[in-house]
Amino acid sequence: MKKAIYLLVLVLSMGIYTGCGKENTEIENSRMEEQTTPENSENDEIHLEDGLKIDFTRDYSENIKEDVDDVVADSTSLQEELTNMEKVTQKYTPLAEAAQTQGEMNVAAQWLYTIWDTELNNLWGRLSSSADRQMKENLLAEQRNWIDLKEEVTLLNIGSREENGSMYPLLQDSYLEEITKNRAYVLARELAKIKEEDFVMPEVSAKYGTFVDNQGTGDIYSSLIIRQNWEGKDEAVISIYRQGEMEGSFVDHGNGELSFTSEDGSVKGMIKIDGWNGASFKVTEIYGEFPFSVGEEFEFPFAF
Incomplete structure (x- = not known):
């Protein structure tokens, strides 16, 4: 059994759900630690759509798209945009905190993953329209490879649906959230080059x-x-x-x-x-x- 399963069993037994599938606290802190500056940390001008209504039967995809669009519009740089995207995650975290059943936890993990998947698609749209022909061809080939690879990489890390049972959607979407966020930073870095913006990638673990x-x-x-x-x-x-x-x-x-x-x-x-x-x-x-x-x-x- 994969380690993620044991961690989640431990978390569930304590009655706590954090909304992410990190392997341990050190990884969570080091792998995707946000690179903030005083300017970014003081930026409270991001206005998201109306507050979240806790409803596990609701389709939040349009709400998430609007929230992502708001962050993109209100951010003055790609560095600030990626940092501010955490505010969208914070908005939907109450879904995970309110989840009581396995089914509700699975639903909450789906929407947290959807946030970064939406941002990834948003970045790709801007990148593909800004890159020159050769750069676009190279990036398109790489992006297609990443899409093809992510299913196998997820299987290697969390195991199969048969191994994990009803917890599989939670494990899958939590891991997809993590690697999609990583990929969003990679695309943002490439777009920053085109826009001639400074962009610092977040620190990643030197151990895992x-x-x-x-x-x-x-x-x-x-x-x-x-x-x-x-x-x-x-x-x-x-x-x-x-x-x-x-x-x-x-x-x-x-x-x-x-x-x-x-x-x-x-x-x-x-x-x-x-x-x-x-x-x-x-x-x-x-x-x-x-x-x-x-x-x-x-x-x-x-x-x-």
């Missing part, structure tokens, strides 16, 4: 994350997932060129360098995390059979 090598396609050829397991222990799950999955533990040396040892001790290596630029794994020791050689290094350039 999901990274893949897609060989420029919509399929995963290699994957690296670094996380805490349900017991709170650090673990890494590595698949190289689709030649099986290798799990093991790691020791954090700081600055994104992690020493990896497989469960059976037959393979050791060094993981290096380069934030938004992906990660790599270098084999340092082999004891027994392994399809690769000591010194080989593998790249996982696509960060989720």
